[in-house]
């Protein structure tokens with residue numbers, strides 16, 4: 183009786199706990215989007231993986247059922263069902279109490295995932311229905327819930343037996359609550375890759391995945407006996423490796439670390455960190471421990487081998503990791519996290535132990551594998567060489583800039599040095615440039631012709647960018663330097679012109695040139711755009727010459743249609759401009775240069791981050807998304823006047 187009263191009292195807080203999850207699901211599973219939805223499955227799978235890590239479970243079946251529910255079935259010991267001190271079956275406590283999870287006793291599991299075992303009850307709270315079957319001691323025990331509220335009547339606080347069992351394990355089936363989630367269809371691709379990753383991190387585990395849903399039926403067996411070595415091989419499968427994958431492990435104080443790495447002939451670095459089989463998107467102490475020791479060891483070897491001379495500076499960390507692919511997997515009994523998404527490991531002891539294991543093991547390995555060591559150092563040398571030439575190109579450019587403003591032959595500068603009154607026109611093509619030089623207001627208007635299409639800075643390396651004549655001419659002319667990844671030498675107060683006006687033809691090629699220039703400005707001189715100094719000139723498409731009356735420039739087809747309507751019936755000659763080069767100096771002045779008559783489009787960046795992604799999308803090397811974007815927005819992309 184006393185037990186029952188106690189249960190009644192605690193059940194109130196239980197419901198309040200799960201209600202909190204339903205009120206703010208994002209706090210527990212990140213979001214109620216498809217990501218959060220898939221997370222429900224990962225929570226239950228992670229519990230089974232914990233049971234595997236404890237040494238009792240070898241197989242997990244994950245099934246996406248035809249009715250939209252998911253089933254996770256493991257062959258572990260089975261969740262405890264006996265009477266818990268709260269007065270009900272332990273299983274009930276696990277699925278209805280926040281922060282209880284399977285972790286009754288720290289010694290049962292050496293490790294547990296990032297959420298400290300709160301997963302089961304969170305999933306239960308967000309499930310329209312959940313059924314739990316525990317196979318244990320020859321029996322099948324069953325419990326059921328709706329939105330976290332138990333619907334099975336306990337017998338003296340214990341679960342009813344619904345059948346006989348030959349083996350042990352835990353079977354959980356649940357349907358996500360459609361009043362919580364935007365969409366309730368699990369996304370199979372994300373789930374498959376997560377399960378695959380789990381198998382790479384647990385080489386003795388098998389995951390049997392089955393999708394029974396109409397249209398996406400599929401069965402896959404994930405088993406990766408090569409573990410982290412296989413993981414790194416898979417990550418590098420389309421690259422050219424410098425050596426075989428190197429693997430080592432070690433640990434102390436109940437903390438274990440396993441690491442695999444391999445260098446490839448590419449300028450990239452790809453290092454993944456996991457703690458208790460959960461991916462740490464923001465890295466953390468295990469990753470920094472690994473990186474800093476690796477840098478130390480390689481620099482020491484490079485000096486020993488006299489590849490780095492006394493006068494040489496050390497390789498930077500980034501140099502040393504040039505070409506590296508690595509997976510760092512840590513098992514920790516009490517993981518702590520920081521960072522915006524709680525995916526950055528924060529335990530200081532992890533840094534120490536990973537660093538020690540890394541130092542000991544890679545030294546042992548490189549002492550015996552000198553050729554691999556030389557290959558790794560060669561990657562660092564390549565990176566250092568490029569880094570130095572970029573730094574040099576930058577200093578050359580900056581020192582040159584002191585003397586060479588105006589020294590570029592093609593720049594026709596203005597007479598005035600009053601920046602706030604001056605304008606510079608970047609003009610496509612030498613012939614248009616020539617007309618513009620004749621037509622301009624010499625006092626305040628400078629003309630810089632550029633030849634054809636400038637370099638695409640999204641695709642080019644830094645030294646190529648800085649070697650490009652057109653780009654150098656622009657940077658020199660503007661007078662304020664440029665900024666890039668390593669530092670910021672840009673000083674907008676030195677800008678020589680209030681307006682930088684891109685003058686390109688009103689056709690597709692012209693639009694492309696304008697985009698290339700904007701990309702350059704956005705990447706290396708973003709303040710120019712952010713502070714509203716960049717404009718695009720809008721040369722007219724047509725000139726209408728009526729029999730009687732004034733000639734008129736028409737800037738787009740809308741203007742032409744309006745003109746036709748207004749001059750209904752009366753005849754006029756329509757002159758079509760194919761390009762700026764076709765206009766004489768007088769026409770160019772009237773249409774494009776004259777501050778009182780011309781039309782300029784001001785370039786603004788509302789959301790710098792979005793613009794950056796867009797620049798990358800439109801100008802980067804990745805072709806398919808660009809094509810999709812152009813296709814999708816082709817009708818909206820017409821010039822707005």
Ligand code: 0RA
Pocket residue numbers: 229230233256258259260261262284285286290351352
């Ligand atoms: C705590 C103790 C025992 C098993 C488990 C937790 C356990 C939890 C989960 C969650 C999913 N699958 C699971 N399998 C096992 C051992 C209990 C005993 O020895 O009776």
